Amino acid sequence: MSYFSDIYKGIKTLLTGMSVTGGYFIRARKGAITQQYPDNRETLKMFDRFRGEVVMPHNADNRHYCTGCQSCEIACPNGSIEIIWDRAVDPETGKKKKKIDKHIYHLSMCTMCGLCIEACPTDAIVWAPNFENSVYDRSKLTKILNQPGSSVLDGIED
């Protein structure tokens, strides 16, 4: 008599499925996951692991963590990152030391793979949640990540 037990089981499992979706239907008013994007631009908070663009955080004294090791430049699969660097004499030790002049990031080429951020030994570059990247001129998508006049924080490379 598996015929009738099959029918019973079939109806039971169908009703289980319907109760699940019915629950969603009832809770939809409160739990809607839709972001009404242009309207909630002020309050919209992107989730933690969102990959918008690569930025270099600076502290209050205009200092960053980038030592100019070029790991990110090597890790980048399509050359989105270019680092222009120089050597300067360190006033404390009197030795010549590598420092970045410009950390150039081509957002227009970037595939958001995140290999540069994984490669960075000092966590100098991180993901930012900004995704409004449309501009009228593509040269605006080539960004210099280190702010003018900034320098590396002391003691980072030791």
Add this chain to the structure above:
Amino acid sequence: MNFTQMIIPLNITKTISDWIYSIMPETAASYTIMVIIAVAYLALFAVAGLYLVLLERKVAAWFQLRIGPNRVGPWGLLQTMADALKLVSKELTSTIKIDKFLYNLAPYFVIVSALMAMAVFPFSEQFQAFDINIGVFFLIAISSIGVIGILLAGWSSNNKYALIGAMRSGLQTISYELSVGLSILTMVLLTGTLQLSEIIEAQRTGGWLILQGHVPSIIAFMIFMVAGTAETNRAPFDLVEAESELGAGFHTEYSGMKFAYFFLAEFINMFIISSIAVVLFFGGWLSPFGITENIAWFPQVFWFIIKVLGLIFLMMWFRWTFPRLRVDQLLTLEWKYLLPLNLMNIVLMAIVIWLNWTI
């Protein structure tokens, strides 16, 4: 006739018909009235179909924790109107190697057969265009004509996906037609009439038919809803359209308003299946427990529409819960489960009536 229950708009229609009869000879007047009723129904159900599309989109959104259309008009109420306007204004494209005549005929077949079925439904005691004594039979006959339009569309498109979709539609409708017919027949056993207005009249005293016939009625209702969903080619039985397999199935090659006809017909068919179920199982325009029976001004249409919307919601619930069946599963469900159960059920109903076990 009970004049206390006559609702106000129908007095207006009576005035209009009297006026038309007064200015024209009798034959011309009756034809004019037929045309006016047809145009009114066409307009009414085109708009109703559009709002069913909107309802479907809203319900789908809520099932998927989304918001749904909410930009065009308040709460998105004008969204489908705007869509229809856009579709009307679009160019009708087609491929070169189509069979022109059949290709153009197919959408009208589908939409006309859907709209024809609307004629016999008693929306309220007075609001019924065409009360024939074989109403249920007429409905079964009309509801299976639509499949010819689908077959024509698939064949004349000269497209393999369209043809596969159309052939699936053929086998699906032929199979599930049996279940729809037999479950309706089960209820006809109980009422002893095929006239829709009399079927409702039979429920006025003894309670709704789903209660009168208890166990066999409930089984018949479940089978009818499953088979009816299959008849309208909706998910989980949407093998005919099957976006992920066939593009858009039989209407792959259609665009603009011809596509919209197919789309509207699907929703009007859903309305028809729900309306048949409401008439046969849930007492049509009768109010539950007769709560508004003595209120003269209360529109009986309200109860009909509420019940129909409830069943339409049930069909949408099916759609957004169950995955699509395979073709062999579809046929197994019909021929090995629904049909034998239906035959057993009809015998059970006969026994129930014979032994007077009805409530």
